[in-house]
Structures are given as C-alpha cells and as structure tokens.
C-alpha cells in the first residue's frame with residue numbers, strides 16, 4: 001500500500017462506506033467525535049472507534065486489502081464489466097480471499113517482481129484461453145502484471161522467445177501460422193509459437209487479446225451473464241444479400257456438413273452455439289472451447305456460397321477401375337487433406353496414401369493427359385465443351401477465392417471491435433453493394 005492508495009481510500013470512505021473483497025471501511029460523520037469516527041475490518045480483525053491516524057495505522061497493517069481495493073476500484077475504474085470480469089477470472093477472485101490471491105500471484109512464498117529478461121515464465125496464476133497462456137502476477141503496491149504466450153511455449157525460457165511489451169505487436173505476430181500461412185480465421189488452432197509479451201498492464205493485456213482473439217472476452221462474459229444473443233444459421237442465411245444471397249438454398253444436411261467441416265475443435269477454438277434454427281439443433285460437434293461462437297462467421301458464409309453452387313449439381317454414375325489399394329489411397333488422400341496432414345508426410349513415407357510419390361504414381365497410372373481419373377471425362381458426351389466449362393469454372397473459383405481472401409482480410413482488420421460473426425455482416429453488405 002502506498003500513500004496515494006491510502007488517500008484514495010480515505011477520500012472514498014468519507015463519502016460512503018467501502019465494502020470490497022473482504023475490506024470494510026466506514027466513517028460516521030454523525031458520531032460527533034472525529035477521534036472515533038472511523039471503522040475498519042478485514043477477515044483478520046475488526047477495529048472500531050478509530051481516529052484518522054488510527055485508521056491509517058490499521059490500513060497500513062492490512063496493506064493487501066487496501067491495494068487490492070485500489071487496483072479494482074480506482075486503477076481499473078471505467079473498464080467494461082466484461083473486461084473487469086475477465087481480469088477477475090484470471091485470479092479466481094470470486095473463489096479466493098485477497099490473502100490467498102496475493103500469495104498465488106506472487107508465486108507462493110517467493111515474491112515475483114517484474115520478469116527478468118533471461119528467466120523462464122514468472123510464477124503466478126495461470127489461465128489458458130484458446131491457445132493462449134496468461135500468467136497473472138503481482139507488481140509493486142498491488143498492481144497486476146500479465147504475461148502472455150502460446151501455451152505450447154509454457155516451459156520455454158524467455159531467451160528462446162521473441163519478447164514484446166507493445167500490445168500492438170500482437171496483430172502482426174499472429175497473422176501467419178508457424179508455416180508462414182495466412183490465418184483467415186483468428187480462432188483457428190494455428191496460433192504461431194515463439195513469442196511472449198511480458199509485464200503487461202491490464203489494459204495492454206486486453207488490447208493484445210483483442211488482436212489475437214477478437215471479442216472472445218465480451219462473448220464469454222455475455223454467456224456467463226446469460227445474455228449471449230445467438231443468431232442461428234437460417235436467420236444468417238436469410239439476411240444475406242448480393243453474391244451471398246444464395247446460401248439459404250443449402251439444405252439442413254449441407255449445414256450439418258459445414259458445421260462438421262469448419263466448426264469442430266480441430267478447426268476452430270470457438271464453441272459453436274448457433275444451430276440450424278432456434279430449437280433445431282445440429283448434430284455436428286460444437287466443440288469445447290471456453291469462448292462461444294454466436295453466429296456463423298464470414299469464413300463459413302463465404303465457404304457456404306461455394307458449397308451452395310456445388311450442391312446444385314445432380315449426382316452421376318461414373319465407372320472407374322481401381323485396385324483395392326488405389327481406392328483406399330484416394331480415401332487416404334481426402335482424409336489427409338481434410339485433416340491438414342499433407343505437409344507432415346515426408347517424401348520417404350511411401351506407406352502413406354497421401355505421400356507425394358504415391359500420389360504421383362497414381363496420377364501417372366490412372367489419369368489421362370486431361371487429368372481425368374481412369375480416362376473417364378467428367379462430361380462424357382462433349383469433351384471439348386467440358387474443357388470450356390472447366391475453364392469457366394476455374395475463373396469462377398478464382399472469383400470465389402478472391403471473395404474468401406477479402407473476408408479474411410476484413411476479419412483481420414476489423415478485429416478490435418467485432419467478432420467473426422459481426423464482421424460477416426459488414427463484409428457481406430459491403431460485397432453486396434459492390435456487386436450491384
């Protein structure tokens with residue numbers, strides 16, 4: 001506790017009684033005696049009929065309670081309820097006394113000051129948020145300092161990490177995954193490793209988290225408060241305009257496949273709370289993430305547009321001749337691509353169906369010069385027309401790809417104020433007006 005904190009408490013208590021986290025302090029102007037008008041209580045004791053100097057002495061003998069009050073009620077004054085609730089979650093404030101929290105924030109018996117640039121992660125209270133690992137620690141006079149890194153780097157010494165203190169760096173640091181690929185979906189489980197933010201103040205921690213996982217704190221808080229406004233698929237699809245206006249054609253089974261393709265934990269760390277419609281739940285796994293997804297995001301809407309056009313096609317019967325192993329290899333290739341495992345298959349792993357040499361062998365054996373599997377044209381009656389169509393489809397794919405990229409960039413750039421779902425509507429509206 002420092003003088004400023006005591007003076008703030010003194011001023012507060014002269015205005016009205018203070019009750020916070022086990023600290024009770026009061027001033028009775030009607031007592032008629034300034035020498036006995038103050039009262040102070042903590043879980044460790046209660047002291048009444050105090051003069052101002054005795055009140056100060058008692059406050060000095062309970063410094064944690066005073067500095068804790070100051071941090072939450074003065075230092076963080078003006079923070080939104082969501083941000084404040086999240087910061088309290090980081091130190092389990094609703095479940096532990098001030099004393100217990102100060103011990104834990106200090107790393108047990110050993111007090112932790114500002115992290116030293118060569119040490120490992122400082123001891124404190126740890127929270128995992130998606131792939132983030134947040135360590136809350138105690139700074140001088142009860143100020144909290146926060147440390148942020150990828151949870152896979154939990155045991156890495158700081159000397160092995162790219163250390164930052166400016167929260168604005170977070171956006172650039174997490175734009176690409178560890179393989180250098182752009183991350184269009186910020187909550188995809190592809191957060192790059194190798195960086196750390198140290199000694200962040202509360203506001204800076206929240207700014208960094210906004211850049212990494214936009215709106216997750218706000219949506220978590222809405223859900224905790226029983227106030228999460230969910231927009232289900234049918235409503236999202238119906239309100240799309242322009243090039244996205246077609247996605248309401250997708251039937252319920254198609255939406256199941258979308259949810260299974262995009263929203264499971266292996267693809268997105270948000271917990272999908274939107275369903276096909278109110279009271280009509282999808283059977284696809286919604287995931288177990290700590291923060292909810294309250295409406296289909298722009299990435300899913302953009303992908304749905306492509307699937308809607310593909311699902312318009314009628315099924316046909318083709319006849320191919322494959323060995324059993326070749327059939328299984330094609331299945332393995334689809335599976336490896338879908339699980340994002342292709343890059344992990346080494347050239348020497350020829351027992352893997354999606355191995356590059358195995359795939360090239362299959363292509364050499366089973367595809368003709370036009371890339372037709374088994375030499376069977378996709379359009380059997382008109383080979384030339386097929387290739388013209390194929391060319392047109394390709395151009396259409398490029399348009400789609402551009403649209404998807406636009407979404408990704410917008411998601412990224414709009415990150416501070418909107419979650420993925422909010423971005424979806426702004427982006428589609430913009431695209432729709434461009435389209436008209």
Ligand code: SF4
Pocket residue numbers: 185187262263267268269270271272293294295296297298299300420
């Ligand atoms: S809709 Fe939600 S859960 Fe699904 S991929 Fe988008 S952000 Fe993730």
